[in-house]
Structures are given as structure tokens and as C-alpha cells.
Amino acid sequence: MSDHKPIVYKNCEDVPAVVMSEASMLWNKTGAWRYIKPKYCDKVPPCNQGCPAGNDVENFVRLAEEKKYKEAWLSIKEENPFPRVCGRVCYYPCETACNRGQFDRAVSINALERFIGDYVSTDTKIERLQNDSGKKVAVVGSGPAGLTTAYHLARLGHGVHVYEADEKPGGVLRYGIPEYRLPKKVLDEEIQDIINLGVTIDCNKKVGETIQWEALLDFDAVFVATGAHKSRNVGIENEEAQGVMPGLGFLKKVAQGKKVHLGPRTVVVGGGNTAIDAARTAMRLGSQVTIHYYRSRNEIPAFKEEVDEAQKEGVHFDMLSEPVRVLVDGDKATGIEMRRTRLGDPDESGRRRPVSVEGSEYSVDATTIIIAIGEDTDLEYLPSEIQEERGRVIVDAFGATSRPGVFAGGDMAIANHNVAYAIGSGKAAAIAIDAYLKGSHVSDIVAQTTIGEYGAMSMSHYIEAGRAHAKNRYTKSVVSYNDINLNYFEEQERSKQTKLELSERHQNFKEVHQGLSEDQIQNDAQRCFHCGVCTMCDTCYIYCPDIAIEHKGDAAWGYDINFDYCKGCGICVHECPRNAMMMEDE
């Protein structure tokens, strides 16, 4: 500063009209004032934490917003081989977690996923990520869990052989969930992507029957995911009568295209997904349907939207009723005797326990009685050293069983019985198997691959093929609603899917949900806050009072902070609409 000469104005004319320094102020390095500094760091959006399949939701929503549908599809496919299936049948816990839900309504993530999958699909190929490892993995069961593991392992370069007891792959996706919710064509096309990676799906091979467990020991690792298919019995008189059938068995027959004669009146006993799907299927076959469930509508475990659709379609609900015995004429069922229940104290699940009301028996005419009170696993084919508990195989967060090299997932191993969880468990196991085959330890990678607190796994983190800005990701800190700077957002209506007219839902299995149009997709993608993920919206760049935030230039992602001038005021961090920045100590 010693070379600064004082400025002397000689006369009035000399004095400037405006108060402005005569020379550049670049010498004044305001960065010297700083004791904390801003930093760009992507955090976990709650939707990402909420997706059990480990989709990078925020990322695919953003790519969709940019109309980069193929990239969006690839982003999903990196994590999940089934965007089109999930976009139709997932119960979208991502949307329940979506911060936008506390502002107006959640982003239509599920419908977006469907749109992206349907938009791109068949002609685009999924590539293998790694060359042939020479290792071979056996997968038992081709439901969503098994197929997901197969898919990821094939991409990671391993040879995969899938054994499937049924005639075709897909598990519940094929034989449980009806065509009007998940067209078989969609399922087949997504399975084809898996087969295209070189996965062998060996159908009509039931482990424990067609082939024995020992045969699997030739493989370098085994993943089992045989689901839960044994329909439970109620245990009442005449349950074996003609005209009484298990829910899953009924759905499977219909899915296989077999003729099922129901007669004019069908009674469905149960309140889970199988019960609702069976009822809606029976209704489509022309029978009048009543669902009997022993608690009230509040406790019904099936997905609420499905229950509402069933009711709209004309399925009757007789709540607080339990079966007593099947009424028969010879060996043919003619009806069912029911009894009223009332709600007692809550049980361990928090739902109120049904209590029988003695003397309230009444009978209901029926030509068909469908029992859909739940399905159990069948673990008999497993060797005894694999530990089980309450009908489930015991596994760790990555699906490892008590026997080294054997992993398990899906309904047979985890408590949450739904597709996204099955996919997530399949992916976790694929990561663990890959690590096992490479001789590395899962414990070393768990922090890096787990997104948030609920166990969602990220394949892109595992393979470190993340986006350029993924480096700065914080895999644990989840952005809450309060972290969003709401001043930047306005209320905007959520896009609504059209559904098949009620009058068109009889005598056919046409898909009910019809998805969103591209305009609707754009509307909803634009509603996303992008919680915790920088979108290069330029807010920090605009607000920095010291112009210390600079574009990287050449369209490169992100910003540079010029710490010669950043004085650590934190305005950028405060203003960031989505909490993608933070302050840290020098």
C-alpha cells in the first residue's frame, strides 16, 4: 500500500460528480476477512433416501426436465432394471418422502419413472460395465429380486444362471399382479434387457425338485429369492370344497390364460394386495364380488389407491367379518358362514385387533370363495446351515446368509413385501456378491454405497461411475423441508394421470392407469425442488456481493469460488434454494 499516492483535486471542476474510486479495487483482497468458507456439496434428497430400489430420483427427474429422457432412463437403469414395472406397480415411498409434499403436493415421481421407461425402452441397449470376470453365479427365483441381482451381476462382468420353477420368469410380477396393472408386454420387454446382457434364465427348474441344492455348489456364489408363494389356509370346515381357491393360485391361472369358472357370486376373504387383485380380477371376469375382512377399512393392509379403485369398480366391502365355515352342497361350496367382529385393543403392529362377536353369525351365498389371507415362504429346499427365523432367511444389510457365498433377498428374506424392496435387496446382494467374488469386504463400501438412513443402495456410487458432481455428495445428510429456501418456489398443481373409464373395466384386462403426457411430465419435473443437489441455477453466482463465485467456463458443471475475494459472508449458502451448499471452517 506504500505506493498509493493521495489524490489531490486542484479545483472544483476536477472533483468528480460521482463517488467512485479512481482506480480498480482488485488489490483489496476481501478474502482476508474470512474465517469460515462456503462449499458446494450435494446432499441426499429425501426421495432418493425413500426409494428402496435405490433410484437416483432427483437425477432422473432433472434429466426428464431437460427432456433428456434417454439419459434419465439410463440413470434409472443404472440402479434398477425395472423402471416401467416400478412406474406402474410401485407404492412410491419416494413420493411420501418428497419435500414438495409439505409445500403443495409431491412430485409425480412414479408417473415420471413410467413415462421415462415407456418413452425410451426397447431400442436402446444396456451395456455391460465390466469385462467377463470368469466367475459364475447361480440365482434361484426370477422374481424382481432374483432378476435384479442377475442384471447387476451381469453388468459387473459375471456369468449368471437363473433357475426358475415356473414356466416363465417374473415371479409375482407375472403370476400375481394382474394385466390391468402391469401388462405382460411391458414386463417381457424389461426382462429382455436382462437376457440381452447374457443372463441365462432356466425355466421349469425348481430347486429341491427338478434340480438339487448341491448342484448349485458348482457356482462361485448363490443368490436365492424364491419369494413367498404358499397361500395360507384359514383352517375352517370344508375349506377343501370345490369352488374354494387360494388367491395367488387364482391370479396365476388367470395370468396363464387358463379358464376359471367363478359363477355369478364371488366372495374374497382377506384384505391384502392379493385379496384386492383377486377381487378386481373376478369382477372383470363378470362375477359379483364381495371382500370380507376382519378389521375395518382403516386397518386394511392393501395399498389404499388399489382399495379405492376396487370400490369404484363395484367391488363390495363387508368389513369386520370373519369366516366360520364353508357351506357346501355335497363337495361343492355354496356359500360361507361369516361372523361379525369388532375392534379391540391394538396389537403389536399398532392396528386394532379384531374380536369375534359371538352369536353374530350370518351366511353369504357364493359360487366361488377365494381365500387370500397371506402367503408364506417355502424354505425346505435350503440346507439346514442357512439360518431362518419366523419363516424368513436371516440376512445382513447386503443379503449375506449364515453360509458364506450364499445370499438371499426379496420376500423370503426381508420384512417389506413389495417390488421396490425386492429390487433393492437384489441390488444390495449384487454389490455384496461382486465384492465377495473380488475378495473385498462389504464393510469397506457400505458407507459409500448406502444412501440415507433406510438402507437404499446406490450402484452408481459402487462403481464410481457417478456424475461429475457426485464427488461432493454427502451420502448421509438428508435434506429436510426446512432446509429448502421456499422463497424460490411457487405453488403449482401436480399432474394427474388419466385412468380408464369405469365403464371400460369389465370383461377385459386393459391397463387402468394411462400415464402422463409429455406436457404433464414437464410440468411435474419442473415442480421438483432438487433437494440438496446443485442445478446451476446461478443464485449463488448472482447473490455473491464480492463476485467471488465464477462459472467454470466452457459449459463445465459447477462453480469456482475465488477465495481471494470470498469474505465468508455465507449469503450464497443462505440463498441457495435447495441447500446444495454449506459453510465449513477454514
Added chain:
Amino acid sequence: MKKVLMGNHAASWAVKLADVKMIAAYPITPQTQIVEELSEMCGSGELKAKFLKVESEHSAMASCIAASSAGVRAFTATSANGLALMHELLHWASGARLPLVMVNVNRAMAPGWNIWADQSDSLSQRDTGWLQLYVEDNQEVLDTVLQAYYIAEKVNLPVMVCYDAFFLSHTYEAVDIPEKQAVQDWLPPHARENILNTKDPRAFNGLVMPDVYMEMRYKLQQAHEEAVAVVKEAGESFAKAFDRSYSTIETVYCDDAETVLVTSSSTTSPARLVVEALREKGMKIGLMKVRLFRPFPVDDICQVLSGKKKVVVIDRNISFGKGGIFADEIRGAIANDPQAPIIFGYITGLGGRDITPELVEDIVMEAEKNERPERLALWKGLKS
């Protein structure tokens, strides 16, 4: 193109035609419709400007100062208490020599809460260094906002355009809207030196020692003095381009008048009727409308009033403890003229009370009757 517009929307149209790039505002009745319309114009894309919703008028003015410092045309509008809240920043805008334009819809100051016409709000910002223009009808609103940018950018000073609440703001009149191209030809794009430049960053508005502060103030006053001619020049060139002429003042029948009635803003309209009627009755009366209040066009005013017998000033405002502000300004301007007339200063119409032709005539006749005013501030229309 002619359109029937309320005064507020006439202002919005002018802002749009002037290609303003940044509008920051906080709503306040009776101004709100101006910026509401502008926000819609920005929303629809017909006006390509940044519309900033802010949390107070203080912030609105601060944002305009920032935008103007960055070299773009900026605009805001306010009224009464909103203007009062900007007070500190009004000094800042003029001291920094920024060519901002603001509309102030004249509204009474609270308490008691009153949203109606009264000039005390803008007149009490008299000494902030802003130019002030008071306009009479909706056409003049549009034309004056355009001229305000022309003037501001020539003298590097902020300009406030003032008009009466409801009498203009909410009243519909036919307004001739000039063609965009014609406006662009007449009002060239804004270009200025001494703006914020990230490539060559300077420090602005910093400490100024006593050895130069006074010179800078002197230059500000000089700019005001020069602005009188610029206002006239703007009016004349506007007339060439759009066939409507404006100046610092407007006179009617003043040449041979013995008594001159002085008004501003919408009060001028009933005064025109009264002067016309009294002339028909043979009275030697004229009318002077004061359009430019800051800088005060001293020479123009003295030229008209020197040698007259009586001057009757109607003020819809008051400087408490003294009287009507226009009257006082005129007294001050003409004090050293040996032929200074007797000046009657009337206060009326405060807080939106009507100033009817009957009331104006009453004022004129009372002044006519008395040789000298009884006191400095004469009140007309008080409940008896």
C-alpha cells in the same frame, strides 16, 4: 393507438415503452395497480424485464439503486408512507447520480389512515435531490414517465413523477399510446459511464472528506439548475415526435391577467373551468399550472408573475407551521422582484376532499375581495 386507461396503467404502459429492465416494488394503495400490471407484462414476456418482489419500499429503492448502478433502466412506484420509508435511499439515489424513475401516487400521510389524494408525501421529500414533476391527466402521466427517463439520463439525476390518488390513479381516460418504435427512436437505449463493472471493480459511494464533499454538493445543485432547460428540451422534442408539448409550467390567459391562479396536478382541471367562466364575465384572470417542482423553475415563474396584482395559490398539501408549499416556494422565488405581487396561499382538498369548480371560484372571489391575505396559510372548505 388509443386506449381507455386508468392513470396507473398509463404509467405501466410508459414503463413498458421505455424498455425498463428492472422493476422492484412493494404494493401500496393507490399505486399497486401500476406494478401489478407490470408484473403481468413481465409474466407474459411482453416486457423483458426482471420483476423483483421485495419486502419493503426501502428494499425496492435499494434494488433500483443497485440495478441503476449496474447500468440498466430501473423503475419503482409508491405512495405516502411507502415513500417515507424510502427516505434515506432517496438521498442515496441522487447522491450517487443515478437516473432512476419513480412514480409517486400522491396520497395523504397517516395517521389517521387515509388513502386519498394529498401532495404532502412527495413534497416532504423536496430536499432529497430528486427531480419532481406533478401531472394533470392520464395522457400526461404516460408522456411524463417517458420524458422522465429522457431527463434523468441527460442530467444523471433521479426523477419522481407525481399524480393524485384516485382522481388520476383509478380514473379512466382515453390515452394515446405511442408506437414502440417511435419511442425507441426518441428515447435511445440507455448507455452510461461509471457503472459497476466486474472486470474493473471500483469502490462506490465511499467516504468523502470535507475537502471535496462541498464541491460534490455544488455539482448536484448545478445539475438541478441545468435540469430546468433539459425538462423544456425534453418537452419540445417530445412535441416534435408525438405532437404533445410540455414544459416546466403551463399558462392560460396570463399575458394580460391582473390575477393569476396557481395550481398543480389534477386541481388544474377545475381551475381551467373557473378561469374560463370568469374570463367570460370580464375578469382579468389567468392560470398557471406548475408542472416542475424540483428544480423549481424560478425564472419561468417569475417571468409570468412579476408585475401581476395578485397571485392565488391552491395547495393540496401543508408544511406544518408554515403553510402551503407551492405558495411558499413562489413567495421565495419572487421575493427579490421589485414588482412582486401579493400572494394568497390557500390550503384545501387535503386527504382527498374534492376541489370543485365552486370551491375554486370561492377562493378566487375571496382573494379578489381582500387587499392582502389575513395570514400566510388560508384554509378553505373547513367545516364551519
